[in-house]
Amino acid sequence: MKQKLLLAFALCVFLSGLQAQELIYKTFKDTRIINTHSIETPGARKLDFRVTHRFGDMLGSNGGxxxxxxxxxxxxxxxxxxxGISDRLMLGLSRAKGSSVSDRKQLVNGLIKYRILRQMTEEAPLSLTFAGGSSLSTMPKxxxxxGINAFPKFSHRFAFFGQLLLARKFSEKLTFQLSATVVHRNxxxxExxxxxxxxGLAGRIQANKVVALIFDSQLPLNGYASPFNNNSHFPSFGIGAExxxxxxxxxxxxxxSNGxxxxxxxxxxxxxxxxxQFRLGFTISRLFNL
Structure with missing residues (x-):
């Protein structure tokens, strides 16, 4: 009888330990917020087909x-x-027009994303993901x-980025994310x-079962792209509904953001x-199980 009681007690302790380390799912509903990646990946053996569009200026001298x-x-x-290669690893390939203010157009983009740490109820209060990618300009030389479009070397057509994403789901309705990014253009x-x-800073507020409010912002810190050094550049900021x-x-x-x-x-x-000088945009994401 004592052995059965001890076994039952040990089982309860084990199960409570599992419950205490339960994974937190759906920190975000998509792999992107607006401009910024989220910590999410599609999941194992899932194919995500994505279409993203940015229109022109709504107001200002070029809008109306x-x-x-x-x-x-x-x-x-x-x-x-x-x-999704696994629940943690994702690979991606896309084609982008290239923004209207960029020297590089007709971009072929590769992407890799890996979930380093996943938020759990007790053991891990945060999720950590790495995202990295490359862009190849295929525009004519x-x-x-x-200008840049002379492309003296083939390697000059490339640009790369690496990004660390740190997020916490505080409740079923509230999520925040911080990011640190480096972009290298060959x-x-x-100047x-x-x-x-x-x-960067991003967030998501669940309004009801279907709709959420989202925002993100990115602040370049150095060089010509930083608003601290150049009054013609600005932080990227977006708001939207999901x-x-x-x-x-x-x-x-x-x-x-133009791009x-x-x-x-x-x-x-x-x-x-x-x-x-802000623009309407939309993204459609469709998941397929393979």
Missing amino acids: WSNFFGLENASDISIGLEY VEGSE LVRD ESNDTYAV FDTGGHVFQINLTN IMETDYLPNTTANWAKG
Whole structure:
């Protein structure tokens, strides 16, 4: 009898330990927030088909009625696939137009993402993810040009980024995320820096079962891209609404970022919210089980 009681007690302790270390799921509903990656990956053997669109300026000198508040222009467009190798590891490939203010256009982008640490109820209060990628400009080379599009070497067509994402789901309704990013471009203008460092803040507030409010911001810290050093550049900031219909996630947002890829928008955010230089954007994400 005593042995049975001891066995039952040990089993209860073991099960309570498992419960105390329960994983926290769905910190975010998507692998992106607006411009910034989230700590999420699609999951093992899941294929994520993504379409992201940024229109033109809604207001300001380049917006308004003349271009139907930016809807007749496309600042950037991206179409891509991302596949979950495991619950932690994801690989992705996409094609982007390239932002209207960038020297690099017609981008082919590779992505890798790995969940280093996952939030648990007791043992791990935070989630930590690494994201990294490369962008290859496939735009035609312009012989004799003094600009970036001269591409003296093939390697000059490349740009890279690495990003650490740290997030915590505080409750079923509230999530915050911090990020640190470095972007390296192999070829830049004389006044620019090859490396751009940025820090970011993002969040998500669940309004009801279907709709959530989201925001993110990225602040470049150095060089020509930093608002501290150049009054023609600004922090990237976006706000939006996210709709989870079960089969797919649809997001609609407003942002002053012209580009979509980290290698594009972080060094090149020249649009000012105060002057109406923000644009409507949307993202559609559809998951397939393979």
